[in-house]
Each structure stands twice: as C-alpha cells, then as structure tokens.
Amino acid sequence: MSPTYRIAPSILSADFARLGEEVRNVIAAGSDWIHFDVMDNHYVPNLTFGPMICQAVKPHAVTPDGRPVPIDVHLMVQPVDELATAFAKAGADYISFHPDASLHVHRSIQNIKSHGCKAGLVFNPAASLEVLDWVIEDIDLILLMSVNPGFGGQSFIDSTLRKIEKARKLIDASGKDIRLEVDGGIKEANIRAVADAGADTFVAGSAIFGKSDYKAVIDTMRKNLAAS
Numbered sequence: 001m002s003p004t005y006r007i008a009p010s011i012l013s014a015d016f017a018r019l020g021e022e023v024r025n026v027i028a029a030g031s032d033w034i035h036f037d038v039m040d041n042h043y044v045p046n047l048t049f050g051p052m053i054c055q056a057v058k059p060h061a062v063t064p065d066g067r068p069v070p071i072d073v074h075l076m077v078q079p080v081d082e083l084a085t086a087f088a089k090a091g092a093d094y095i096s097f098h099p100d101a102s103l104h105v106h107r108s109i110q111n112i113k114s115h116g117c118k119a120g121l122v123f124n125p126a127a128s129l130e131v132l133d134w135v136i137e138d139i140d141l142i143l144l145m146s147v148n149p150g151f152g153g154q155s156f157i158d159s160t161l162r163k164i165e166k167a168r169k170l171i172d173a174s175g176k177d178i179r180l181e182v183d184g185g186i187k188e189a190n191i192r193a194v195a196d197a198g199a200d201t202f203v204a205g206s207a208i209f210g211k212s213d214y215k216a217v218i219d220t221m222r223k224n225l226a227a228s
Contacts, residue, residue: 156185168198
C-alpha cells in the first residue's frame with residue numbers, strides 16, 4: 001500500500017502583508033497542511049509570530065469548497081506549555097515542540113492532547129531520537145529538521161536521510177499511525193529522496209512561496225513523489 005503524502009507550505013516564507021490571501025492561494029494550489037514556524041528569539045535566534053496570527057489565519061485555512069485544512073504548528077520556543085495551550089485555543093490542529101525545550105516532555109505532550117490537538121516532537125539535525133523510546137506511544141507526529149532551526153531558505157543537510165530511515169523504523173515497530181515530517185531545504189529536486197528514506201509529510205517554504213506559480217511547484221513535487 002503506497003503512503004499518503006502531505007505537502008505543508010511554511011508561511012514563514014509567505015508575504016506577511018497579505019497572509020490570509022497567501023494561505024488561500026497555496027491551499028487552492030494543492031497544499032494539504034499549513035505549517036507555522038513559531039520562533040521566540042530565545043530557543044532560536046529569530047522572532048516570528050504568535051497565537052493571534054494563528055487565530056487570524058484559521059478562517060482562511062479552508063479549501064475552495066470549504067473543507068478545513070490542518071494547521072501544523074512547530075514551536076521553537078522555551079518554555080513550551082503556555083504557548084502550546086495558547087496555540088491550541090487559537091485553532092492549531094498539530095502542535096510539535098523540541099524535547100530539549102521542555103522540562104517534562106511527557107507532561108507537555110499530555111497538555112497538548114488535553115486541548116484536543118495532535119502532539120508531535122521535533123528533532124534538530126544533531127539531536128538524538130532516544131526520547132522516542134519513552135513517548136512514541138503518545139505522539140501523532142515526528143518532525144525532523146533538515147536544517148538548523150531559526151531561518152528559512154537554508155540547504156538540506158544530507159545526514160538527515162539516515163535519521164529519517166531510523167525514525168521510520170521506530171514508527172513501523174510501534175504500530176502507531178504517526179506522521180513523519182521533514183522540514184528544511186525541501187525542493188522539487190530532493191523530495192523523492194526524502195520520501196524514499198521514509199518521510200510522508202514535507203514542509204516547504206521558499207521552494208513554494210519563492211515562486212510565482214504555487215500550483216506548478218506543488219504539482220511537480222507530487223509528480224516526483226509519484227515516480228517509481
């Protein structure tokens with residue numbers, strides 16, 4: 001059975017002056033999720049947006065025929081729990097955080113799920129997956145960073161492919177329905193290799209929003225994903 005692939009454009013690379021329109025356009029072009037990169041100028045060296053932006057964008061995160069599109073929030077913040085709660089109340093569907101940013105990883109996962117959201121863990125390029133030994137039964141998503149977090153437009157770190165393979169084996173062994181998402185330097189040219197390593201969900205920022213024709217980019221990504 002072939003996997004279901006999801007493309008999740010990161011609004012970090014969108015035109016902030018017309019964010020609602022950008023979200024509607026990229027969904028109309030074929031996006032599956034909308035990805036939020038939330039940075040606090042503390043855990044990472046950049047500052048982006050908070051729950052109010054999520055709440056404002058939520059009504060725009062629908063397909064042209066009115067179906068809601070999941071909002072996928074990646075928290076690059078420390079501490080985690082208060083902002084996770086705020087994003088849950090603002091309409092997030094998935095909320096992921098970095099284990100090293102939380103004093104109590106399992107408690108942070110429970111907090112996210114208690115608000116009706118799906119919970120995920122994020123791993124930086126040099127971070128070990130060891131914490132998954134203790135919490136993989138409780139999460140819905142694993143997000144692997146293929147760049148160092150903090151800024152868009154970086155190049156894909158090739159060693160991530162080995163980590164994707166390892167995470168895929170852990171997911172398969174768990175028997176759980178867990179998304180395996182990769183974020184950083186994803187483009188038409190490498191999305192197939194990332195999928196072959198075991199990923200099923202792909203965050204792309206500048207690769208989509210940096211082009212004039214969003215649909216053409218997403219169509220090419222899907223064509224490459226479908227190639228045998």
